[in-house]
Amino acid sequence: MTDATQTAFPAQTPRAEAARDAQGRRDRMLLLIVALLALAAPILLNPFPTASALAQFNAGYPDLMQRFAIYGILAIGFNILFGLTGYLSFGHAAFLGVGSYSAVWMFKLLSMNVIPAILLATVIGGLFALVIGFVSLRRSGIYFSILTLAFAQMCYNLAYSVLTPISNGETGLQLSLSDPRVLDGPSSGSLPVTSLFGAEMREAATITLGGWSWTFSVGYYVCAALLLLAFWLSIRIFRSPFGLMLRAVKSNQNRMAYTGLSARPYTLAAFVISGMYAGLAGGLLASMDPLAGADRMQWTASGEVVLMTILGGAGTLLGPVLGAGVIKYFENIFSKINDAILHQWVAVLPDGLEDAVVAVIHPFVGKGWHLTLGLIFMAVVIFLPGGLVEGARRAGAVVRRRDRNAPSVESDAAARRAAAE
Amino acid sequence: MSILEVRDISKRFGGLQALSDVNISVAENTVHAIIGPNGAGKSTLLNCFVGKLIPDTGSVSFDGQSVLGRKPHQINQMGISRVFQTPEIFADLTVIENMMVPCFAHRDGPFRLHAFESVPKERHITEMAEAMLDDVSMLEKRDLHAGSLSRGDKRRLEMAMCLVQEPRLLLLDEPTAGMARADTNNTIQLLKDIRRTRNLTMVIIEHDMHVVFSLADRITVLAQGTPLVEDVPENIKGHPKVREAYLGEAQV
Numbered sequence: 001m002t003d004a005t006q007t008a009f010p011a012q013t014p015r016a017e018a019a020r021d022a023q024g025r026r027d028r029m030l031l032l033i034v035a036l037l038a039l040a041a042p043i044l045l046n047p048f049p050t051a052s053a054l055a056q057f058n059a060g061y062p063d064l065m066q067r068f069a070i071y072g073i074l075a076i077g078f079n080i081l082f083g084l085t086g087y088l089s090f091g092h093a094a095f096l097g098v099g100s101y102s103a104v105w106m107f108k109l110l111s112m113n114v115i116p117a118i119l120l121a122t123v124i125g126g127l128f129a130l131v132i133g134f135v136s137l138r139r140s141g142i143y144f145s146i147l148t149l150a151f152a153q154m155c156y157n158l159a160y161s162v163l164t165p166i167s168n169g170e171t172g173l174q175l176s177l178s179d180p181r182v183l184d185g186p187s188s189g190s191l192p193v194t195s196l197f198g199a200e201m202r203e204a205a206t207i208t209l210g211g212w213s214w215t216f217s218v219g220y221y222v223c224a225a226l227l228l229l230a231f232w233l234s235i236r237i238f239r240s241p242f243g244l245m246l247r248a249v250k251s252n253q254n255r256m257a258y259t260g261l262s263a264r265p266y267t268l269a270a271f272v273i274s275g276m277y278a279g280l281a282g283g284l285l286a287s288m289d290p291l292a293g294a295d296r297m298q299w300t301a302s303g304e305v306v307l308m309t310i311l312g313g314a315g316t317l318l319g320p321v322l323g324a325g326v327i328k329y330f331e332n333i334f335s336k337i338n339d340a341i342l343h344q345w346v347a348v349l350p351d352g353l354e355d356a357v358v359a360v361i362h363p364f365v366g367k368g369w370h371l372t373l374g375l376i377f378m379a380v381v382i383f384l385p386g387g388l389v390e391g392a393r394r395a396g397a398v399v400r401r402r403d404r405n406a407p408s409v410e411s412d413a414a415a416r417r418a419a420a421e
Numbered sequence: 422m423s424i425l426e427v428r429d430i431s432k433r434f435g436g437l438q439a440l441s442d443v444n445i446s447v448a449e450n451t452v453h454a455i456i457g458p459n460g461a462g463k464s465t466l467l468n469c470f471v472g473k474l475i476p477d478t479g480s481v482s483f484d485g486q487s488v489l490g491r492k493p494h495q496i497n498q499m500g501i502s503r504v505f506q507t508p509e510i511f512a513d514l515t516v517i518e519n520m521m522v523p524c525f526a527h528r529d530g531p532f533r534l535h536a537f538e539s540v541p542k543e544r545h546i547t548e549m550a551e552a553m554l555d556d557v558s559m560l561e562k563r564d565l566h567a568g569s570l571s572r573g574d575k576r577r578l579e580m581a582m583c584l585v586q587e588p589r590l591l592l593l594d595e596p597t598a599g600m601a602r603a604d605t606n607n608t609i610q611l612l613k614d615i616r617r618t619r620n621l622t623m624v625i626i627e628h629d630m631h632v633v634f635s636l637a638d639r640i641t642v643l644a645q646g647t648p649l650v651e652d653v654p655e656n657i658k659g660h661p662k663v664r665e666a667y668l669g670e671a672q673v
Binding site for chain 2: 020244248254266
């Protein structure tokens with residue numbers, strides 16, 4: 001059959017090749033853009049001079065940027081499961097949590113170097129996913145979601161109660177001076193800090209230029225590098241035969257079975273990969289701030305990653321990262337706008353009106369940031385079911401259509417002019 | 422030589438005896454039709470071949486090996502493909518992707534973690550999928566979403582997906598159900614072409630006598646879960662028992 005096809009279809013191959021090249025180019029462009037954005041994030045996220053009133057909206061400080069990258073990794077991993085196979089896990093926070101615990105244990109027992117911590121966190125995340133996935137994937141749809149939720153809550157409650165020797169219960173797992181740290185030797189004086197071969201995670205250089213000030217921290221760039229790695233891997237998976245099979249699982253499991261494919265190992269593999277991403281994210285959280293608490297495994301944390309993925313665009317490459325960024329931005333920036341700041345903004349208005357305006361805006365900012373986020377989420381789900389990425393695509397299509405129409409108008413005019421002459 | 426041997430299978434659903442003591446032997450490289458009125462047990466019988474149902478008693482063997490107790494994907498890997506009454510395709514994928522899934526399944530088996538290869542670089546798979554699409558004259562639709570195809574095209578695509586795996590036995594469950602006469606004739610033509618060009622046995626369940634008599638080499642008439650007659654089409658046409666079961670009292 002092979003020989004026949006090769007002689008009979010010489011025409012198709014160039015076409016397929018062109019399509020392949022175009023897609024490969026687009027993917028490389030996307031990776032490059034994300035790399036540049038990640039590299040320049042400390043500058044891009046600080047668009048307002050430090051002294052200006054709008055400095056409130058600057059997000060370019062290390063702590064928040066690290067969160068963008070870490071939750072980006074979590075959402076990318078979640079998207080490999082949910083976006084491709086359609087299995088909605090409601091227990092991903094469990095993997096995040098065990099990742100954090102494993103990383104802190106690594107810091108306590110082995111070394112303050114982040115590499116072993118991150119590796120162990122990823123592996124443990126994967127192992128937990130293997131066990132939880134093996135049981136949960138016996139069911140699909142809502143039952144699968146409930147099973148994963150049950151497992152995550154189980155982990156959360158165990159960490160609070162029975163497993164206190166490992167998790168240190170309510171206090172959370174922390175470093176202490178008496179930890180062995182086999183490779184580093186005993187520490188004296190103050191608690192040691194996490195590092196990458198001597199470069200401390202909290203180390204940062206601040207550059208001040210004009211009114212702007214930018215902070216470049218080691219911790220952020222470690223997170224950004226891993227985000228890029230995670231993103232590249234996800235592109236590879238999306239374009240691989242394995243990715244195609246995962247989309248086939250989502251589309252029609254019946255046809256899948258009658259095509260000689262076993263859906264279970266495919267979904268389990270996706271679940272484990274996704275759990276490893278979550279473990280990595282948890283390990284990174286602990287690497288940036290070496291403590292781990294059970295709160296990280298609560299169901300609200302599992303729900304958050306679902307929101308991120310859907311808000312950005314489930315099943316798209318860039319969507320989850322975008323969604324994670326938007327949600328973390330709201331959580332950290334919008335929540336800091338209090339009434340005093342609002343009064344400052346609308347100070348130009350007459351007193352009575354000023355109070356009224358502040359009263360209207362008040363529920364949406366500060367502690368009410370969830371409300372704004374909820375409204376945005378609803379708007380996106382209703383009007384842009386494909387998430388923010390679909391919004392960008394639609395906007396892009398409108399712009400392109402305008403571009404295409406423009407030259408034709410010109411050529412029409414030229415033709416008319418020529419006719420008139 | 423018979424490729425599919427069905428021995429004494431019975432299946433009961435609660436109070437309903439869906440199949441009782443069915444014996445069928447399908448010879449290799451023939452088209453065997455199973456006909457019968459609604460509720461005769463045709464689909465139940467087919468489901469017993471593919472691992473969807475397990476009969477209460479009896480045996481089903483394909484090429485000398487029992488299929489009972491195997492999962493649908495294992496049975497498919499043995500060389501049995503199935504076309505459904507309503508086309509079962511991957512509606513969210515493009516036509517070419519639909520074709521590639523069975524190509525990968527045929528090459529790599531039920532599971533392989535090929536997460537680091539790239540689909541477009543699988544040149545051999547692409548060529549195989551495109552050649553098959555061309556065989557059913559759907560190559561120009563390669564990049565369309567399968568969900569947006571017409572019903573006739575979905576049926577063609579599903580058949581192409583089954584054939585690209587080079588099955589030894591193709592099961593067709595009412596392949597022309599709900600089709601217009603022209604589409605039905607196209608499907609008959611397609612099946613005849615498949616028949617002519619490939620080494621393949623077909624078991625076909627069908628209501629439309631026109632289809633059955635234009636394709637089948639042998640016909641089994643099923644009524645109330647029991648085979649009534651099994652014979653060549655010429656003898657089935659005028660068989661009094663068949664008329665009685667199939668057409669009831671009405672004489673044509």
